Structures are given as structure tokens and as C-alpha cells.
Amino acid sequence: MKFSIIVPTLNEEENIQLLLENIKSLKGDYEVIFSDGGSKDKTLSIIGDKHKIVNSKKGRANQMNTAAKVSVGEVLLFLHCDSILQKDALLKIEEKINKGYSVGCFNIAFDSSSIWMKICGILSNLRVRLRQIAFGDQGIFMKREVFYEVGGIPSLPIMEDYELSLRLRKSYRICQVDSRIKTSSRRFIKGGIFSTMWKMQRLQSMYRRGVNIEEINRMYKDVR
Structure with a gap:
């Protein structure tokens, strides 16, 4: 089974080397596509010719859709630049695909020893199981045909992953593979753990109520 690992980048020189080392350790058949939204630092030179790079209009949705077209x-x-996978991650996905699943994600753990960040990880995993x-x-991973069936990544400046899940769960069960993804807690540490968690819940509630997406995006930038 062939995988396309798609990573949107924008000025990620501080994180990209660790990701490159991590990707190199993965087992399975895969290509890696970095979709850059206009990095001004050393991100692209660090990647070099190790993997395919595509240039895209800035914005995670735009960048991921651009990369998907050439995958x-x-x-x-779809992988964030500050996330780390276990070596057997792709093999674990393949197991789920072979069992009939078409969409899924990993069990998340944050790179922090804080008990509150551990609780945040537990709640995030419960959200997938209980709310899909x-x-x-x-x-997030999915079969190629499912990606096109749902119209790709929703073209939103923010909440694209939330809206994607809402679309996917109408027809598919979003599974979690038996493998952990370790993700940076820098956003929570910078903004304060409780404050950031509360603001994210508020933004999701605003999105569900139909608040203008540009207003939500402005507030999200304040969170980051």
C-alpha cells in the first residue's frame, strides 16, 4: 500500500529537521510532499532535495489540497510539521484499511510532562471516539477516493479540520489506529493551558453557530 504524507509548511526551520529524521525512520511504502506557503526562513533549504516540494497559496487548506493534486x-x-510518528505508524494505518476503514487518525500525546496536557490528550482521543x-x-488520513468524494480539504482559513470531520462522519467511521502521534504543546504553553483550551472550545462553538469565519480566524490568531 502506497502512502502520500502531506506536510504544510510555513517558516518551520526550528521543527523541520526533527520531522525529517522522524519520517526517515518510518516503515512502509511512502512519498513525502511538503507544501510550502511562502517560507522566508531556511525551511526549504533544510528540506533540500530529500522530498518533493510544491509551492502553494498560504493557508493549511490550500497547501494540503495543492499537495494532494500531485500525490x-x-x-x-496529512501531518503537521511539529508532530512525530512512531516507526510502525503507516503499518498500523494499513491494518485499519485492511479491516475496512477508510478514514482515521492517531492517538495523540503532547510533548509535555504537565498533567493538564496529558488530560488534554486524553480528552482529544475521547472526542474522536465519542463525537467522531x-x-x-x-x-488525519483517508483513502484517496474519499478525499475527492468529500471535495478535498474545506477551503477555510481556520476550522478546516473540524469541517472536514463533520463531512467525513456523515458517511464514514473515523477510526483511531493503535499508534501514538506526539504533538507540540507550544501553543498551549504560550497562551496558557487553561486559557487556550477554553478559547478553542469557544471558537468551535462559534463555528457551529455560524459566526463569520473571518472573525473566528482573527480570534484564533490571537490564541496562537
């Missing part, structure tokens, strides 16, 4: 994998895995909502930092 060749049977399964697309997966966020981008959990490493």
Missing part, C-alpha cells in the same frame, strides 16, 4: 498514494496522511471529530494535530 500518487492510495492513502493520504479529529483535528489536524492528530494526523
